[in-house]
Amino acid sequence: MSSPNPHAIRQPWNESQEAARAALVRDLAASPIPPDELLDNLPLYASRSAMGRILHLHSLYERILDVHGAVLVFGVRWGRDLAILQALRSLLEPGNAARKIIGFDTFSGFPSTTSLDGGAAAGGYGVTEAYQDVLAEVLEHRDGDEQNLYPRRELVVGDVVETFPKWLEEHPETIVAMAYLDVDLYEPTKACLDALKPYVTRGTVIGMDEVAFHGFPGETVALRESWGLADIRLQRTRYVGSPSFFVVE
Numbered sequence: 001m002s003s004p005n006p007h008a009i010r011q012p013w014n015e016s017q018e019a020a021r022a023a024l025v026r027d028l029a030a031s032p033i034p035p036d037e038l039l040d041n042l043p044l045y046a047s048r049s050a051m052g053r054i055l056h057l058h059s060l061y062e063r064i065l066d067v068h069g070a071v072l073v074f075g076v077r078w079g080r081d082l083a084i085l086q087a088l089r090s091l092l093e094p095g096n097a098a099r100k101i102i103g104f105d106t107f108s109g110f111p112s113t114t115s116l117d118g119g120a121a122a123g124g125y126g127v128t129e130a131y132q133d134v135l136a137e138v139l140e141h142r143d144g145d146e147q148n149l150y151p152r153r154e155l156v157v158g159d160v161v162e163t164f165p166k167w168l169e170e171h172p173e174t175i176v177a178m179a180y181l182d183v184d185l186y187e188p189t190k191a192c193l194d195a196l197k198p199y200v201t202r203g204t205v206i207g208m209d210e211v212a213f214h215g216f217p218g219e220t221v222a223l224r225e226s227w228g229l230a231d232i233r234l235q236r237t238r239y240v241g242s243p244s245f246f247v248v249e
């Protein structure tokens with residue numbers, strides 16, 4: 001578990017955080033907690049930022065309980081946010097059979113980058129070979145105790161600049177209750193923000209992961225160009241660093 005991660009692109013931790021995180025990873029790998037109790041005790045090892053993320057997504061999800069439509073996640077990577085959102089759906093609205101959660105990703109990292117992307121390179125944030133199949137299985141296991149009348153989750157593989165407009169064409173019934181944009185880069189963020197517009201309603205929540213973050217300036221540029229900063233009420237979350245959101249009014 002301590003070998004270098006070939007898929008990491010950025011480590012924002014300082015030295016003492018790095019050491020503490022490495023120690024927790026060792027603690028998890030050597031955990032004496034029996035397997036049948038491990039899943040319920042994972043918060044013992046989870047990072048503060050992982051816990052903050054749950055609170056953040058929970059605060060957004062609460063806002064869409066009365067809004068019809070799907071939850072779209074742009075930028076899935078290992079599936080952390082999808083898993084949190086799926087659990088929130090199950091906890092907060094088990095009866096909402098119409099709430100789909102759709103994840104979009106290349107599953108091979110950034111397809112390309114521009115000068116607005118803070119020096120990020122193509123292939124950054126990649127995952128392991130055919131990871132989408134592993135993730136689909138895990139999400140199915142997570143969903144195992146829910147009664148599903150029809151599939152309420154989907155992974156759309158490929159560059160969102162192409163896959164999202166095509167997916168919208170194939171799903172004319174789409175209303176977006178929440179879109180969570182975490183592709184980090186200018187081009188795909190702009191493409192998604194633009195393509196979304198005809199599918200939102202008053203109350204739709206648009207969450208964005210790196211707004212006002214110098215490491216990925218392209219997300220903020222895309223937001224400014226697509227929606228206009230003065231035309232939205234951009235709010236930050238109190239639980240994690242740069243994630244922000246606005247509600248369509």
Ligand SMILES: C[S@@+](CC[C@H](N)C(=O)[O-])C[C@H]1O[C@@H](n2cnc3c(N)ncnc32)[C@H](O)[C@@H]1O
Pocket residue numbers: 074075076077078079080081082104105106107108109110111124125126158159160161182183184185188
């Ligand atoms: C920071 S990660 C997303 C993290 C994720 N939200 C989570 O739950 O951990 C960024 C992801 O965006 C994806 N991505 C970036 N540009 C993309 C594009 N044009 N089309 C599809 N996926 C893209 C990358 O493959 C990567 O998995």
